[in-house]
Amino acid sequence: MALLLLSLPQCVSSNKVFPNNSETVYLGSQFVDEALQRAMELTDAAYTRTSERVKMSLSEGALRPNDLLAQFKQTEPSTRAHIQAAELLDNTVELIREMVYTHTMAQPNHSELLSEGDVEKLLQVTGCSSELKSMHCDTDCLSERYRSITGECNNRQHPSWGAANIPYSRWLEPEYEDTAGMPRGWDPEYTYSSFSLPPVRLVSQEVLYTHNDNISLDSTLSHLLVEWGQWIDHDLALTPQSPSTAAFKTGVDCTRTCSRDTPCFPIQIPSSDPRTGLQSCMPFFRSAPSCGRGTLASGHREQLNAITSYVDASMVYGSSDDVASALRNHSCPLGSLALNPQHSDHGLAYMPFLSRTTQARLDPCGPRRGGNFSFSEPQDWSLRHDNATSCFQAGDSRANEHLGMIALHTVFLREHNRLVEELHVLNPHWSPDTLYQEARKIMGAIHQILTWEHYLPRVMGEKAISDLMPPYEGYNPDVDPSVVNVFAAAAFRFAHVTIQPIVARLGPGYSLDSLHPPLPLHHSLFASWRVVQEGGVDPVLRGLLLSPAKLQVPGQMMVEELTERLFQAQGGMPLDLAALNLQRGRDHGLPGYSSWREFCGLSVPNTTMELADILGNLAMAQKFLALYGTPRNIDVWVGAISEPALPGGRVGPLLSCLLVKQFRALRDGDRFWWEREGVFTPAQRRRLKSASLSRIICDNSHIMHVPIDPFSRTESADNMLPCSHTRIPRLDLSPWKEPDTDPRCGVIPRIQDGSSLLCDSMILYQCHSGFKLQGSSSVTCDPGSQQWRPAPPTCHGTHNHTSHVHLVPSSLPIRQILLWYVGARGKYKIHIIQQCSHFIENIYTKYSIENIKYALYKIDRSLEHCLMLHYAMISYVKYCKRKLYTKEQRESCYFLKIFPYF
Ligand code: HEM
Numbered sequence: 001m002a003l004l005l006l007s008l009p010q011c012v013s014s015n016k017v018f019p020n021n022s023e024t025v026y027l028g029s030q031f032v033d034e035a036l037q038r039a040m041e042l043t044d045a046a047y048t049r050t051s052e053r054v055k056m057s058l059s060e061g062a063l064r065p066n067d068l069l070a071q072f073k074q075t076e077p078s079t080r081a082h083i084q085a086a087e088l089l090d091n092t093v094e095l096i097r098e099m100v101y102t103h104t105m106a107q108p109n110h111s112e113l114l115s116e117g118d119v120e121k122l123l124q125v126t127g128c129s130s131e132l133k134s135m136h137c138d139t140d141c142l143s144e145r146y147r148s149i150t151g152e153c154n155n156r157q158h159p160s161w162g163a164a165n166i167p168y169s170r171w172l173e174p175e176y177e178d179t180a181g182m183p184r185g186w187d188p189e190y191t192y193s194s195f196s197l198p199p200v201r202l203v204s205q206e207v208l209y210t211h212n213d214n215i216s217l218d219s220t221l222s223h224l225l226v227e228w229g230q231w232i233d234h235d236l237a238l239t240p241q242s243p244s245t246a247a248f249k250t251g252v253d254c255t256r257t258c259s260r261d262t263p264c265f266p267i268q269i270p271s272s273d274p275r276t277g278l279q280s281c282m283p284f285f286r287s288a289p290s291c292g293r294g295t296l297a298s299g300h301r302e303q304l305n306a307i308t309s310y311v312d313a314s315m316v317y318g319s320s321d322d323v324a325s326a327l328r329n330h331s332c333p334l335g336s337l338a339l340n341p342q343h344s345d346h347g348l349a350y351m352p353f354l355s356r357t358t359q360a361r362l363d364p365c366g367p368r369r370g371g372n373f374s375f376s377e378p379q380d381w382s383l384r385h386d387n388a389t390s391c392f393q394a395g396d397s398r399a400n401e402h403l404g405m406i407a408l409h410t411v412f413l414r415e416h417n418r419l420v421e422e423l424h425v426l427n428p429h430w431s432p433d434t435l436y437q438e439a440r441k442i443m444g445a446i447h448q449i450l451t452w453e454h455y456l457p458r459v460m461g462e463k464a465i466s467d468l469m470p471p472y473e474g475y476n477p478d479v480d481p482s483v484v485n486v487f488a489a490a491a492f493r494f495a496h497v498t499i500q501p502i503v504a505r506l507g508p509g510y511s512l513d514s515l516h517p518p519l520p521l522h523h524s525l526f527a528s529w530r531v532v533q534e535g536g537v538d539p540v541l542r543g544l545l546l547s548p549a550k551l552q553v554p555g556q557m558m559v560e561e562l563t564e565r566l567f568q569a570q571g572g573m574p575l576d577l578a579a580l581n582l583q584r585g586r587d588h589g590l591p592g593y594s595s596w597r598e599f600c601g602l603s604v605p606n607t608t609m610e611l612a613d614i615l616g617n618l619a620m621a622q623k624f625l626a627l628y629g630t631p632r633n634i635d636v637w638v639g640a641i642s643e644p645a646l647p648g649g650r651v652g653p654l655l656s657c658l659l660v661k662q663f664r665a666l667r668d669g670d671r672f673w674w675e676r677e678g679v680f681t682p683a684q685r686r687r688l689k690s691a692s693l694s695r696i697i698c699d700n701s702h703i704m705h706v707p708i709d710p711f712s713r714t715e716s717a718d719n720m721l722p723c724s725h726t727r728i729p730r731l732d733l734s735p736w737k738e739p740d741t742d743p744r745c746g747v748i749p750r751i752q753d754g755s756s757l758l759c760d761s762m763i764l765y766q767c768h769s770g771f772k773l774q775g776s777s778s779v780t781c782d783p784g785s786q787q788w789r790p791a792p793p794t795c796h797g798t799h800n801h802t803s804h805v806h807l808v809p810s811s812l813p814i815r816q817i818l819l820w821y822v823g824a825r826g827k828y829k830i831h832i833i834q835q836c837s838h839f840i841e842n843i844y845t846k847y848s849i850e851n852i853k854y855a856l857y858k859i860d861r862s863l864e865h866c867l868m869l870h871y872a873m874i875s876y877v878k879y880c881k882r883k884l885y886t887k888e889q890r891e892s893c894y895f896l897k898i899f900p901y902f
Helices: 002-006 029-059 065-072 077-104 116-126 141-145 200-208 223-236 293-298 321-326 403-426 432-460 462-468 485-489 491-498 528-533 538-546 577-587 593-599 608-615 618-628 636-642 653-668 682-689 693-699 800-804 814-823 834-847 850-857 863-881 887-892 894-898
Strands: 216-222 353-355 388-392 548-551 754-759 762-767 771-774 778-782 787-789 794-797
Touching: 029 077, 029 116, 077 116, 141 754, 141 762, 200 577, 200 618, 200 636, 216 223, 216 538, 223 403, 223 432, 223 491, 223 538, 223 548, 388 403, 388 528, 403 432, 403 528, 403 538, 403 693, 432 462, 432 653, 432 682, 432 693, 462 653, 485 491, 485 577, 485 653, 491 548, 491 577, 491 636, 491 653, 577 636, 593 636, 593 653, 608 618, 618 636, 636 653, 762 771
Parallel strands: none
Antiparallel strands: 216 548, 353 388, 754 762, 762 778, 771 794, 778 787
C-alpha cells in the first residue's frame, strides 16, 4: 500500500505516508519480515564462513596478526550473545533501508522508517529485547556493602549506568558518513568540509612513525606509569569487534579484501608505503554494534563496552558472574582466586592457564615457530600440556597482550590472595564469600587511590588536576559514570605514544641478566610462555620500575615496534597500532578535532597559523593541513596527542579536558567510591590512603628493593629502598577486624560449622557447605532487652560423615600437625575437596618428599584439614622467617625448606 500511495505525490509528506484515514504508514514496515529472514540467513552464513576460515587457518598452523587481535578482544558468552543479537538487528535494519530504497527511491530518516510495533518486533525476534530487559536491584545490606561484578545496580535509579555490555555514552553526537552508522572515510571520495579524509596508514607513516632508536626518554616518569595506564584502561573499556570475519552481504573474507563491506573496513596501504606490494590492505574489523532501543530510535550505530566502566579491578575479577566464578578457588574456603596448578614462580603463584577450546594445536601464547623468536625451549613446549594453552586466564581477555600486563595481573592476583589470608586471620568467622568480597573491595579502593592520587596528577599535571578535578564532595546519582566513546576510542589511547620499543628485563639487584636480556617489544606480545620459562615476573617488574617512559615529542610519536610490527606472528601482515586507533575513531563516527576543542571550550583553529599556534609547531601544522585540508577533519586522537603538554603533565589541553571529565564522572557517579561516607570506616580510609604500588610489589614478588614512588623515574638501583623500610608502608588491615562484642548486647554470637558477618547492625549467618541452617539467618541487638533477637541459628550436618571428622587442634605447632597428618593414615575417614588435595599433592610431588606424600596420598582429606595445615604453615613460616639463632630453632624450621610455596 505504501508503494501505491507513494506514486501519488499529493499524499506524500516527507517520507511518511498518510493515507486518507490519516493513519501513518512507515516505509519500512512492509519489508520487516522479508528483511529479518534474509538477515538471519546472511548473518548465519557469515558466522559459518568465519568458523570454516578459523578451522582452515588452524589446520595450516597459522595464527595471523588479526587472529591475535581477535584473541586480544575475546569476550565472554553473555557479551557474544548481545553482539549476535545486535548484528542481526543491524543487518536487518540495513536490509530494510535497502529494500525501501530499491522500491521507492526514498531514503527515509529513522523516525519515518519503522513504527513502534516494528521496532518491538525486531527487538523481540533478534533477541535484543532480552538484552534490554529492565534490571531489578536488591536493597539489602550486602548490596549496600559490595558492588556487583557486572556493575549493574551501582546506580539504583539507572541500574545499567556503568555496567558491562552497555553502549558507550557520547558527549557529542556521532558524525558518521550516513545517518545510520557508516564509518567516516568509508567512501574514500566522500568529503567533509570539502576535503576527503586521508588514508589512516598515510597519517601513521607521515605523522606518527618513529624509528626505534629515535626516541627521547622521559626525565621524570617511569615505564611503570605507562603500564599502569594500560592496566586501568583494561579496568574501564573493552570494545569487542564483530565475531564475523566474513562480510555479511557478500561473504568475502575480510582478511583478504580491500572492499568495504561490514564488518570489513580494511585499511588501505598507500602507494608510497614501504609495505606496498605485500598486500594492498591491512584487515580491520568494525567494532560490534550494540542492541539498544535508543540506538534504534536515534538511528545510529553505537559500540559496546563489554566490561564495567567503574574502577573496580574488573580486570582481576571479571565483569560477568560466570567469569568471576571461574576465576575463584572454590575448594579452599578462603575466598581466594584460583592459581596455576602446573607452574610456580619460584614458590609464588601464577594465574591458571586458559584451556584449549577450538585451538586444538595452536597456542597463541606459546613460543613461535620460525620468525625472529629465540627458543629457550623445544618448539613444542606448549604442546606438552594437553588441555591448556600457555595463555593465562584472568578477569580480562587482554591479560596476555605483553609481559608487563602479565606481570601486573600476576601481582594483583597474589595480592588478592594475600588479603584474604590476612582478613581470615583477623576474622576467622567470615565466610569465603565475605573474604572474597572484602578483599575485592579493598582491591577496588587501592586501584582508585593509585589512579587518582598517584597516576592522574602525573599525567595531567598537578595544576590541571586541581583546576579541573575539585575535591570529592560525595556520591552524585545524577552523574552517569559510563565510559564515553571518545575516551575509549581516542583520548585514553594517548599513552600509545609513550611506550618504549624495548621491554627491559632485569635480574636481582636490577642488573642486566644475560639469561633473560631485554626484548624488542614485539617479542613480548602474546609471549606468556616467556614468563614461565624465563625467570618469572620479577625481571619484568624490575624493568618497569627502573626504565623511564618514552617522551612524546613532535617528530617522535609512535615507535615502529607498534606501527610496523604489532602482533607479528608466524606470517601475515603485521598490524599498525596508530592506523588501528585512527580507523577505530572513524569506525565509531567520532567527530573531528575542532569539534572536540569546541566541546571543551578551547579555541578552534581555522588556519595553518592558528593550528601552529595551538600545537606550538609550524611544521606539524603544515603536515596536518597537507594531509587533512582543514583542522576540522583531523582525527581527534592524533590531533589531541599532538598538542604540547601542560606544565608538569604529559597531555595537552584537549586531552586534559577529556580525561578529567571522564575520571570525574567515574568518581562522582560511583556509589562505591572509596571516599564515600559509609563505604569504609574512617579508620579503614586512613589505612587505605597509604596504599602503595611499591608495597604491593614487595608483598607479591621476590623483589626486595623498590622506589618510594614507582611512577617516578628512578635513575639508579642505588636509589631504591629495602621493602622493610618505613617509607614503603604496609597496608594495616587491623581496622577490618570485626568487634567481638556489641556495646548493648555484649558478645556477638558466632555459630559452629558456619560463618557470620556484621552488616550494619545486623549479624548475618551462613552455614558451611554440607550444613543446613536452622533458625533465622540474621539477628539484631534489641536495645530494650539488650538481647540478640531472634536467637542465633544453628548449623546441622547433612552428611553423616561429619561426626567422624577430627579436626587438628589449632594449638599444635606445625611440626606436630604434619606428624599428626602423617600418623592419621588409615585412622580416620576424612572427606576430600578435590582441589585442596591437588594443592597439597603438587607441593609433595614437586619436592619429592616421598614419605609424606605417600602418607597423605592415602588419606581422604577434608577441607578443614587442608586449611588447618595451610594456616599453620603460614604462622610457621612467619615464625621461621624471624632470625634463626639457635640450633633448635633452625631445626624446627626444617620444613620450611620443603614447603617453599609459602
Ligand atoms: C605495549 C603496550 C600496548 C599495546 C601493545 C597496546 C595495544 C592496543 C591494541 C592492539 C588496541 C586495540 C586497537 C583497536 O583495534 O582499536 C588497544 C586499545 C586501547 N589501548 Fe592500548 N596498547 C598498549 C598500551 C596502552 C596504554 C599504555 C594505554 C593507556 C594508558 C592504552 C590504552 C588503550 C585504550 C583506551 C584502548 C581502547 C580499548 C577498547 O576500547 O577496547 N594502551 N591497545
